[in-house]
Structures are given as C-alpha cells and as structure tokens.
Amino acid sequence: MLKKEKIPKVTIQRMAVYLQMLEELEEEGEEVVSSTRLAELCGVNSSQIRKDLAYFGEFGVRGVGYYVRDLIASIKHFLGIQKVWNCAIVGIGNLGRAILRYKDLSKKGYKIVGAFDCDPFKIGERVGDLEIICTRRLKEKAKDLNIKIGIITTPPNRAQRAANHIVEAGIKAIVNFAPTRIQVPDDVIVDYVDFSTHLIYLSFSLSNLGK
Amino acid sequence: MLKKEKIPKVTIQRMAVYLQMLEELEEEGEEVVSSTRLAELCGVNSSQIRKDLAYFGEFGVRGVGYYVRDLIASIKHFLGIQKVWNCAIVGIGNLGRAILRYKDLSKKGYKIVGAFDCDPFKIGERVGDLEIICTRRLKEKAKDLNIKIGIITTPPNRAQRAANHIVEAGIKAIVNFAPTRIQVPDDVIVDYVDFSTHLIYLSFSLSNLGK
C-alpha cells in the first residue's frame, strides 16, 4: 500500500491534524466529508489534503467525499497507531509531571510506562501510578518495559546526559522539550518541542505585520 | 535593514535555534564562531545559516566568522526580543501551571502577566505571584496589562471559547497547546504546539525505518 517514495515530514504532521479533526467530526455525527470541507477546518488547501492522502493510497469516493469513520481507521493504520507505543519520561519537573498527568495520551496510542530522574530526593516518589526511578537504571528498564520513545523534560544543561542514557538504552526516538540541541547517533530520530521558538515566531510576526 | 522580501517561517524558527546555541557558546566563553561550526551544532547546512542571516543583513567578517556576542545582540534586535512581551495564559490545568512556573521565559523576553480560567473553583487561587482571574475579564485586563500574546492551555473542547475571548480582547497572536484547531479572524496569528503530532511523527518514522 505504502509507496516507496519518501513521505515528507510535513505530510505526517498534517496527517495528525486531519486525524484530530476527523475525530471531532465523527463525534459530531458527520459520516462523510469532502476534501474542501476538511481543508477549511484544518486551514489548508483542499488539494493538499488529496495529495497527502495519495501518498498512502486511495480512500475517497468520487462525487461523494470520504467516509469519516473509514478514513480515521485508514489513517490510524498507516500511521502505525492502532498499537500502543510505550514511552519514558526523563526529568520529572513541572513539565514532566504535567505530561504524566495528561490522560488523553493513552487514548491516542501512547503510554508512559517509566518516569526517570537523577535527583536522589525524587527517586522513589510516586507520580500517578508510576514510581520515579533513577535515570541510570533506564537501560535495564527499557528492555523490561519495551520502551520505544524517550521524552526529555530536564533542564537544558541536563538534556545531553538524558539523551545519552536514552541512546544507551537502545531507544531510537526522542522528543526533546529542553530548550537546547542534543547530539545523537544518526539512527536515532529527534524531534524538538520548544515553546520559546513559537513565542519568537509570534513576536517577530507581530513586529513585522504588513511588511 | 530588513529587506522587503518575505521571510519564511522556517527561517525565523531556525533563528531561534541559532540564538539558543550562540548563547550556550557565549557562556562557554567562545568569542567567534564560523557558520560551519554553528551549523554542526545546530544540525543544519552551513550555507543555510548564511542565507538565513542574509535576510536581515550582513553580520559576519570574511576570513573570520561571526562575533558571538555581537551576533546575539543583532539577532535579538531584528527578532524584536530586546523588549519584553506580555502574555496571558488561558486554562490553568497541569500544563498551564507548568508554564507559569517556568522561570526562564522572562530571561527570554516573555512575561506571563495574567492567568485566566473559567472554573469558579479556581478563580482567586494564587499560582506563583499571579491570581487566577475569570476568563470573561480577559478583555478588560488585556488593556491594563498590555497583553500581546495569548496562550491557550485549556482542554480541547474549551479552546475555541478561549480563542474567542482572546480575539475579543484585541490580542493578535495565539499559541494553542490544546490538541484542536481554532478559527480566528485573518489578522490573528495562531501557532500550534501539539505534543501528539510529534509523537505521531516519531512512531511513524520508527515503523518505516529504511523505507
């Protein structure tokens, strides 16, 4: 089904947005949606949606549109999120705790199964139904818990060390919330979530409106 | 100084990354950096950096590189972050509180001056040195507090209402952390921060390694 052609990162990101919106439409009881309508809701061009979907196959009905329920199932299938992905958080500060308490993640197919920190005063503390474990034990735990994604929520000066532990543990995907870049081997994928980058974009845009 | 040409969003985002890295270099006592070295640290191509900077002017010295301190100052200047931007948070749950407690924001030129929520049980509660205010009072407060950026950290089903209040208050820039799209007038800029989008990108990449 999946064509050999490389699928651009932006396409995957938009896919996640379409999925979000389709699930809202499903909740509202909509059964069919056209690319034009979905495009409006997502704030993109309608042929963008058709092109994005075309990377994965043909899901629509000419003259009709897309069946919401079916399209949701198809997207989940080809994005690989019918199964559950186990994640570990490294760095249990305010943000780490907020993510641990974020219940909707499991609905989306992600489960946080390990909470790690290197502060001896935190180790052993319970957060939700997890106990905080020493980061040095990440490697041993990663196997037992089948952890596939590492989430870094340490302060920036600890992020590289956290990344090293994650890489050591054989985990191949990292989301880094710390506002710093990290160095990892080529076979590890890193995605950055940086709040200040977004604020900078907005304040720059505000400063330059109409230019 | 600023050319008329439209500056791509990705350039601004990378600018924020360069700035981050330059500040780390400055702390380490580095006085000069070449585009090649900076590129390595940021994980981009060196001519990318030179092209990005060229949108704003000429900052380097041929045969030498860039003076770290000067470049930081220049970037801050043209991104418009020498001054402080006042922000309001709408939705004081786990994530909202985590952001309120995130002290480094003010170092970066952003200050959260208002905390809003519509839950009567939360109103009046203190978080850090702010008191939670009813979201309906956002409009009146936005003027007094000179709020320029609104941050939505509500549950998804409340995000549109939060956005409406922000727009009503005359604020022209929004960061939306709620995992849903919002509709706003054309003159309001919205930037989305969505954790699950990042997770989906990673899990998709893991599922398709080497394809």
Added chain:
DNA sequence: GACTGTGAAACAATTCACAGCG
C-alpha cells in the same frame, strides 16, 4: 588563507486544472 555573502542550480512542496469516475 579562511570564511562570508550570494547568484545560480537543484530539489521539494504546494497549488492549479482537469480527466475520470460514482
């Protein structure tokens, strides 16, 4: 000699426009 700044070339993503189908 080393490194920037920048046109030109290569590559990538988006949008258009319409053929094809239900």
Added chain:
DNA sequence: CGCTGTGAATTGTTTCACAGTC
C-alpha cells in the same frame, strides 16, 4: 453533477560553488 486523484505548472527552500574581502 460533484468530488476525487493526479500530472503539470508554480512557488518556495536548500544546497552548491565561487567571487569578494578581511
């Protein structure tokens, strides 16, 4: 007739390669 799926045209971004200069 309406809407998808898709080549072709357009627009945008990245990388190359080297002239210019400190």
